[in-house]
Amino acid sequence: MSKAKPESFSPYFATADAGQVRAAFAAAGHLEGYASISELIEAATLKEIRRLQRRHNNGKPWEPLPPGSARTGRRSKEEEARHRQ
Secondary structure, three states, X not given: OOOOOOOXXXXXXXXXXXXXXXXXXXXXXXXXXOOOHHHHHHHHHHHHHHHHHHHHOOOOOXXXXXXXXXXXXXXXXXXXXXXXX
């Protein structure tokens, strides 16, 4: 987990997925060294960020964006339908 002062934003999960996050943390979080669900989500997210950096940015970090500049929330039903095509 990052040692820098945390900046807060909340990911949203479908009910079933949120249940799996809680269950995974309860069953194995302590075995993997996670002190909280937030630590688990942060580790998983940063792993994916590093993969995206390798694939789409020559392995380099992107220039950080300020709060409020990125889209939040889930896709609309119309966007979800287009994404599946």
